[in-house]
Amino acid sequence: MTVTNTCVTFDKKINEEAPCILACPIRQDARDYVQLIARGRFSEAFRLVRERNPLPAACGRICTHPCETKCRRNSTDAPIAIAWLKRVLGDNFSEETRKITTEKYPEKIAIIGAGPAGLAAANDLALFGYSCTIFESNSTPGGMLRMGVPPYRLPRKTIDNDVEFIKKLGVEIQYNTTFGADITFASLKEDGFSAVFIGIGLIESRTLNIEGVQLGGVLKGISFLNEVNTTGSARIGKNVLVIGGGAVAMDCARTALRLKSHKVSVACLESRKEMPTTDFEIEEAVHEGVVLYNSVGPKRIVGKDGKVAGLETLRVKHVFDEQKRFNPAFYEGSESVIEADTIILAIGQASNLSFLKGQDGIQITRGGTIVVNPATFSTSVHGIYAGGDIVLGRGTMTESMAQGKKAAIAIHNALRNTAIKDEKWAEKPAVPEVLPSRISFIKKEQKQEMPVMPLEERLNSFDEVELGFRLNEAVKEAQRCMNCGAGALVDDNLCVGCLTCVRVCPFEVPEIKRGDTTAYIDGDCQSCGLCIVECPAKAISFKTPLEDCGRDALEAVFQEKFIQGVKPLIINFYCQYGVYYEDTIDAIDDAFFSHVRRVGVLGLGKVDPSLYLKAFELGAHGVVVTACKDDICHFCKDREWVERRTKFASQLLGGLGMEPGRLRTHFVSSQNGKEVLELALRMVEDMKNLSSGQS
Amino acid sequence: MIVASSKPFQEIKQMLSGFKKVCVLGCGSCVTICHTGGEKQVIELAAQLRLSAKLEGREVEVIEDSTLRQCEWEFIEDIREVIQDCDAVLSIACGIGVQYMAERFPKIRVFPGLNTTFMGGPTEQGIFWERCAGCGNCILGTTGGLCPVSRCAKSLLNGPCGGSQNGKCEVSQETPCVWHQIYDQLDTQRLLATMETIVPPKDWTTGMENHPRKMILEHLVMKK
Ligand code: SF4
Ligand code: SF4
Ligand code: SF4
Ligand code: SF4
Numbered sequence: 038m039t040v041t042n043t044c045v046t047f048d049k050k051i052n053e054e055a056p057c058i059l060a061c062p063i064r065q066d067a068r069d070y071v072q073l074i075a076r077g078r079f080s081e082a083f084r085l086v087r088e089r090n091p092l093p094a095a096c097g098r099i100c101t102h103p104c105e106t107k108c109r110r111n112s113t114d115a116p117i118a119i120a121w122l123k124r125v126l127g128d129n130f131s132e133e134t135r136k137i138t139t140e141k142y143p144e145k146i147a148i149i150g151a152g153p154a155g156l157a158a159a160n161d162l163a164l165f166g167y168s169c170t171i172f173e174s175n176s177t178p179g180g181m182l183r184m185g186v187p188p189y190r191l192p193r194k195t196i197d198n199d200v201e202f203i204k205k206l207g208v209e210i211q212y213n214t215t216f217g218a219d220i221t222f223a224s225l226k227e228d229g230f231s232a233v234f235i236g237i238g239l240i241e242s243r244t245l246n247i248e249g250v251q252l253g254g255v256l257k258g259i260s261f262l263n264e265v266n267t268t269g270s271a272r273i274g275k276n277v278l279v280i281g282g283g284a285v286a287m288d289c290a291r292t293a294l295r296l297k298s299h300k301v302s303v304a305c306l307e308s309r310k311e312m313p314t315t316d317f318e319i320e321e322a323v324h325e326g327v328v329l330y331n332s333v334g335p336k337r338i339v340g341k342d343g344k345v346a347g348l349e350t351l352r353v354k355h356v357f358d359e360q361k362r363f364n365p366a367f368y369e370g371s372e373s374v375i376e377a378d379t380i381i382l383a384i385g386q387a388s389n390l391s392f393l394k395g396q397d398g399i400q401i402t403r404g405g406t407i408v409v410n411p412a413t414f415s416t417s418v419h420g421i422y423a424g425g426d427i428v429l430g431r432g433t434m435t436e437s438m439a440q441g442k443k444a445a446i447a448i449h450n451a452l453r454n455t456a457i458k459d460e461k462w463a464e465k466p467a468v469p470e471v472l473p474s475r476i477s478f479i480k481k482e483q484k485q486e487m488p489v490m491p492l493e494e495r496l497n498s499f500d501e502v503e504l505g506f507r508l509n510e511a512v513k514e515a516q517r518c519m520n521c522g523a524g525a526l527v528d529d530n531l532c533v534g535c536l537t538c539v540r541v542c543p544f545e546v547p548e549i550k551r552g553d554t555t556a557y558i559d560g561d562c563q564s565c566g567l568c569i570v571e572c573p574a575k576a577i578s579f580k581t582p583l584e585d586c587g588r589d590a591l592e593a594v595f596q597e598k599f600i601q602g603v604k605p606l607i608i609n610f611y612c613q614y615g616v617y618y619e620d621t622i623d624a625i626d627d628a629f630f631s632h633v634r635r636v637g638v639l640g641l642g643k644v645d646p647s648l649y650l651k652a653f654e655l656g657a658h659g660v661v662v663t664a665c666k667d668d669i670c671h672f673c674k675d676r677e678w679v680e681r682r683t684k685f686a687s688q689l690l691g692g693l694g695m696e697p698g699r700l701r702t703h704f705v706s707s708q709n710g711k712e713v714l715e716l717a718l719r720m721v722e723d724m725k726n727l728s729s730g731q732s
Numbered sequence: 733m734i735v736a737s738s739k740p741f742q743e744i745k746q747m748l749s750g751f752k753k754v755c756v757l758g759c760g761s762c763v764t765i766c767h768t769g770g771e772k773q774v775i776e777l778a779a780q781l782r783l784s785a786k787l788e789g790r791e792v793e794v795i796e797d798s799t800l801r802q803c804e805w806e807f808i809e810d811i812r813e814v815i816q817d818c819d820a821v822l823s824i825a826c827g828i829g830v831q832y833m834a835e836r837f838p839k840i841r842v843f844p845g846l847n848t849t850f851m852g853g854p855t856e857q858g859i860f861w862e863r864c865a866g867c868g869n870c871i872l873g874t875t876g877g878l879c880p881v882s883r884c885a886k887s888l889l890n891g892p893c894g895g896s897q898n899g900k901c902e903v904s905q906e907t908p909c910v911w912h913q914i915y916d917q918l919d920t921q922r923l924l925a926t927m928e929t930i931v932p933p934k935d936w937t938t939g940m941e942n943h944p945r946k947m948i949l950e951h952l953v954m955k956k
Contacts, residue, residue, distance in 0.1 A: 535765040540857045573770035574760060645772075650779040654786060689776065692741035693784040 053560050055521040056467040057119060060107035062439035063157075064461040065089050065096075067104045067119045068523060072583055074122055074515035076639055077617050079508070083130035086123055089461070091160035091203055091438065092153060094195035095182055097124025098503070101315055101433050109521050112471045115484040117518045118506075125511040127195065131202070140166035144231035144452050147172065149216045149392075152180020153434045154236030154425025156203055157441030158448075163206035165449045170230075171208060174215040180238050181426070182434065184263040185285060187292050188499040217392025222421070232448045235407065235416075235423040236441060239386035239431075245280070249338025250382075254345035258285050258383030265292050269499070274378030275299045278348055280335055281383030282312040287319060289381045290327045294496050304330040304348060304375060306356050306365050321502070325495060330375060334367050339374055347376040388427055406430050413447035414440055422448060468521045468560035475561050478544045480673055485514040512617040516639070516671065523581040524562030525569055529555045531576035538568035538577060543674040565672040566643030570682070586643040587636050594634040595655045605632060605658035605724035609717050610644060612664055613637040614671045615708045629714055632721045641665075642675035646686040649700055653690070659724045662702045663713050669706055676704060696727055733762035733853060734826045735860045736769060736846035741780060744822065747843045751819040752791065754781065756845070757811070757833070758798035759825035766860055768846055769824035771798050777824065777845065802829025808836055815840060850882070868938030868945070874926060876917030881934075883910035889931045891915075 057067040066085050073082035086093045100120050108116035146162050148155045151173040159169040177183055179196040204210065214220055216237060225233055242257035244250055254274060258281065264271045277293040279286045282305030293301045303322070305312060309331050312319060323329060333350040340346055352371035358364040388405040400408040400417040407423040409416055414424045424440030426432055432440075442459075450456055471479070488504040495502055506514065527538070527547070532555035538547040539556060547558045547568060558568075558577070566586055569577045579585075587610065594600065594608065616637075636652075638644055641664045652660050664679040665671075683702040690700055701720060705712045748754055756778045763769025778794045785792040797814050799807045802825035815821055815837065823830040824845035834842040850862035865882035871889070872879060881887045885903035892911035895902025899912045918924050936942075 531760075531771075533760055533764050533770075537767075537857065571772075573764045573767045573772045575771040575775070645775075647772075647776045647779045650776070650783055654779060654783045689741070689780055690783075693780060693787060695787070 052465070053468045053522050054465040055523070056107040056109060057104040057117070057521070058461075059465065059467050060103040062103075062433070062435040063089055063442060064459075065104070065123075066461075068518065068521060069581065069583060070126070071117055071119060071122055071515045071518045072520055072523070074125070074511055075518060076613060076637070077508075077512055079126060079130050080132055083126040084132055086126055087132075087202070090123075091157045092182075092196075092199045092434075093123055094127030094199050095153075095179075095191055096435065096438075097121060097127050098191050098195070099182070099186055100435050103435075107467075109468065109471060109519060110517060113476055113479045114481045114517075118485060118487070118514050121487060121503075121506055122511055122515055125506050125508065127199065128505055129508070131198070138164055138166045142166045142452070144168075145170065145229055146448060147225045147228075147230040147233045149233065149235045150180055150237040150425070151175075151178035151200070151210055152236055152238050152425060152437065153182065154238075154427075154437040154441040154444075155180070155234065156200065157438040158234045158236060158422075158424065158445045159208045159441075160203045160206060161442050161445035162448060163203070163208050165445065167449070167452075169208045171210045172214045172216060172220055173210055173212050174237075176212045178210055178212075180236075181259075183266060185259050185266075185288065187262060187266060187288050187295075189291070189295070189495070189502050190288070192501050217394065221392075222396045231420065231452060233421045234414075234441070234444055234448065235421065235427060236425040236437070237392070238426040239388050241387040241389050242382060243385040243387050244382055245335055245384065247335055247337050249340050249345070252338055252340040252345050253343055254379045255338060256379065256381045258289050258381055259386060261381050262288055262292060265296065270296065273298060273381075274345075276377050277301045277379045277381065278375055278377035279303045279381045279383050280348070281305055281385070282307045282314070282331075283383065283385070284314040284318055285386075286383035287314055287322045287327075289383045290322050291325055293379075293381070294325055294327065295499055297496075298379075300328065301326065302328040302330055302375065302377070304333050304335070304350060306332065306334050306353050308332050308356075311356060325492065333375075334365055336372060338380060345378055345380050347374045348380060349374050385431065386426070404430055412443075413451075414444035415447060415451075420451075471561055475544055475546070478673075479519070479563065480671060482517045482671070484517070485510045509617040513615065516614055520562075520564040520584075522560060523579060523583070524560070524564045525558045525566070525577050526580045527556045527558055528576045528578070531574050532556050532572075533574045533576070535573060537571050537573060541567050541571050541678075543567065543672060563672065565640055565675065567672075567674070567678055570643065570645045570678075584639070584643070586645065587638040587648055590636045590638070591648060591652060591655070594636065597634075600634075601656055603632060605721060606656060607633045607659045607661060607717055607720050607724065608652045608657045609633055609635045609713070610641060610649070610660065610662045611635060611637055611713065612641045612670075612675070613639045614665060615669060615706065616710075626714060626718070628718055628721055633717045640670075640672055640675055641679045642672060644679075644682070646682040646689070649683065649686040650689060653695075653699070658699070658727075659720050660700045661717055661720050662700075663705055663716065664702065665706050666704050669708070680704075698723060698727070733765055733851070734828075734848060735766045735850050735852050735862070736763050736826045736848040738768050738773070738824075739845055739847055741784075744777075744843075744845055745781075745784060748781070748792075748820055748822060751841070753793045753795070753818045753820075755795045755797060755815045755818045755821045756781070757802070757815070757821050757823050757825070758796075759802040759823075759829050760798055760800040763824065763826055763829075763846060766854070767858075769826070773824055774798055777822070781822075803832050805832070805836060808832055812837070852882075866939065867934070867936070868942075869935060871931075871934075874929075874931075875914050876921060876923070878910050878914050878917060880910050880914065889934055891927060 055068040070082040070085045090096055097120050102120040104119045105116040110116050144167055146167050146169045148159045148169055148171040151171045155171055159171050162169050178200045182196055242259045261271055273296055275298055277298045279289045286303055290301050290303050332353040334353050336349045336351050339349055349372055351367035354366040354368055356365050393399055398418045407416055407427050409423050409428050414422045416423050422444045424444045425437035490502050534549055534554050544563050546561050547556045549556050649660050662683055687700050703716050756774050758771050758774040759769050774796045778796045781794045797811055801807050820841040822843050822845045823833050826848040830844045851864040852860050852862040855861050862882050867881045885901055892909055896909040896912055899909055901907040901909045
């Protein structure tokens with residue numbers, strides 16, 4: 038048996054997946070784009086996101102981010118701001134996705150509705166090579182994103198940017214075209230469409246069956262939002278009451294505040310804890326001045342002179358019955374009145390299925406949604422698919438996109454008679470929670486705060502409230518990620534059971550279990566890389582190719598044209614924790630740029646001493662290692678290892694007769710760009726003076 | 733396990749001078765565990781060799797490989813192809829591996845990259861101590877499990893010499909006096925009386941005095 042393992046090449050099966058990825062309905066590569074951002078590799082991160090996600094900028098703002106709920110960082114301090122990080126990418130980067138296909142199929146696909154489900158289906162079908170036309174009844178794309186979500190949460194240009202990208206893939210959008218009126222199933226067939234995907238959403242606002250709903254001043258939630266979102270205003274009074282406890286209710290209330298109502302309240306059946314929207318949205322609404330009336334049910338709308346004067350309510354006993362079904366009960370005689378001159382009903386949406394007229398055979402549910410095969414999203418009629426809210430009833434934006442994506446694969450499979458699968462959706466076990474005994478080893482790191490517009494300014498316009506991370510903030514936030522499921526992996530064929538990894542790991546992760554002959558590293562690995570360097574058998578490597586411990590970056594330096602002419606050439610190995618490269622060396626210094634090349638690694642504990650030798654072998658004249666000081670080390674222990682490894686490498690170099698000053702180590706935080714600059718420049722000068730026979 | 737230390741680089745360089753294509757060959761057993769002959773050291777040593785050639789303007793091709801154990805014909809046979817057009821092999825196995833290589837590949841020069849040092853083990857990460865001298869006649873049963881043959885500078889068998897002081901060996905203050913340790917251990921086990929038994933001079937012919945030693949397991953030997 039020969040072991041050739043200079044670079045460990047074996048089947049790196051990742052059997053446990055990061056929970057953030059598993060929690061996402063579209064299985065967005067959360068961990069991997071976060072890890073790319075942590076390394077300042079924004080464009081690659083954007084490309085990765087875009088390959089799975091047709092609406093990254095919108096998603097980064099309004100996704101309910103189940104990924105964060107499941108993030109393993111919850112057990113140490115706070116989850117990674119996965120969605121906000123995606124927003125940074127969507128806002129600041131745009132690059133063609135690499136997956137653009139050259140395949141072209143003859144079939145045309147019709148997509149009804151330019152909302153999240155339809156856009157996702159069109160995007161993926163276009164990537165497969167089909168020509169898609171989206172038919173949209175409005176004059177702009179986005180569906181509920183545009184009608185329902187106010188611009189202060191989702192600026193219109195971000196929807197447009199995302200959609201522009203989809204159009205670049207060849208997707209056509211026909212606006213002002215209502216399905217069932219302007220086009221029908223029959224006309225689509227006549228026009229040669231081979232498949233239809235219905236993603237029209239729930240366009241009717243539900244109404245209440247109580248006295249007074251017909252009074253002047255009673256508005257429907259989505260219609261109200263749509264009016265404001267398209268015209269910038271709507272006629273409302275000074276004292277607005279929104280009925281409903283979900284996201285749309287919060288949006289209506291906050292929109293009403295921006296239309297200068299004196300008082301805006303929300304009344305809902307649910308208690309504060311039961312409200313069907315995120316805490317964050319409720320808190321923002323309250324913070325802006327919305328008054329909450331929890332656990333009250335509408336009895337009748339009180340009128341005066343044909344106009345709304347208030348809402349008579351009953352106190353709620355319970356919203357859900359013992360079988361957990363929605364079945365509210367009230368206390369008798371608990372009537373009271375909340376005064377209001379405008380009442381907005383935000384109690385949910387319903388479908389309008391009039392387009393089905395004349396198309397028999399599409400099965401629908403009692404709730405008015407379309408029945409589909411849960412695997413293919415095919416309706417009961419061949420060639421007609423559906424997804425999004427018209428199937429989900431009430432779903433999230435990401436759930437809708439997931440259905441659009443799955444339908445796209447099914448349509449492709451049906452048309453091509455194939456059975457391809459998207460492996461990302463395969464069932465996998467999640468990396469379990471961090472072992473309690475290890476939590477104390479993991480450094481707590483402050484979550485980055487989202488910069489927001491000051492309260493005083495917010496209510497004066499519909500400008501976006503959350504301002505987004507700056508790039509350096511994004512990098513810092515991403516660097517908190519523990520790279521779950523992609524950490525160190527032992528190759529059983531190479532491990533000799535020497536116990537080195539067991540002894541060096543600062544987090545006490547590797548173990549050789551009784552009866553085993555090789556080491557095992559579980560999902561708590563923090564990706565510090567210490568064991569990877571120290572393993573004498575080179576049996577350990579990271580599970581994903583993303584982290585190569587500085588090798589590629591070093592080699593990239595020597596790919597540069599004319600690099601061999603640079604004399605002296607200094608390589609600066611630096612720790613990327615806490616820094617965003619472009620941020621650190623801001624002083625434009627000619628000597629630095631002409632003589633120094635930087636190799637950033639997320640934690641210098643990952644760097645093998647042989648890499649310093651390699652730098653010289655490739656042509657460097659000096660190597661300066663700038664490692665963080667103890668107190669800011671993300672892994673807490675890297676300093677001592679960097680110290681002894683550079684000392685060891687110096688000995689090896691000394692053995693070759695090289696001057697001792699050619700490899701230097703300084704414990705100065707990379708965040709201190711000025712000092713790093715000085716140290717590097719000093720080295721440039723010293724190397725100029727060293728007259729060794731080095732070429 | 734067998735513990736071996738790295739030879740000084742200058743010595744290695746000297747041995748290999750003049751060879752154009754060299755294979756640095758690691759061994760995946762004892763010397764990997766003692767961090768001098770594993771894949772990691774192969775990479776480091778090869779990098780050193782290349783760099784030194786570059787610094788001196790020489791052309792040398794250095795290839796890197798390892799076997800699970802260099803002291804097995806079958807394992808080293810596997811690398812025949814890898815080394816066939818090498819001028820020299822730098823084996824960083826213990827002396828056994830070096831000899832196996834030299835015997836199996838008589839046309840290729842094989843050099844040792846390590847000094848095979850002793851049989852012992854790590855007492856903590858990075859620190860290795862000798863523990864056995866391979867004397868061929870083990871007496872650990874009467875010495876509280878501590879070996880005076882390998883751990884006493886003078887291999888005394890009947891208690892400490894007069895130089896034992898404060899638990900340290902007179903030969904080196906860094907070394908604990910093993911006879912002091914044996915005494916403490918027997919005391920703990922309430923076996924101090926055994927110290928009084930005089931051990932007759934040891935038959936050293938079972939050990940280093942009788943090279944080369946050989947072991948035959950009749951029941952396993954297969955007919956050729
Ligand atoms: S720490 Fe990173 S990889 Fe782990 S669950 Fe959170 S975002 Fe995902
Ligand atoms: S350090 Fe390497 S060889 Fe040693 S036990 Fe760990 S994986 Fe195995
Ligand atoms: S990479 Fe670091 S955290 Fe992970 S097992 Fe190795 S030493 Fe431990
Ligand atoms: S001091 Fe102890 S270990 Fe050293 S030679 Fe004397 S008896 Fe042996």
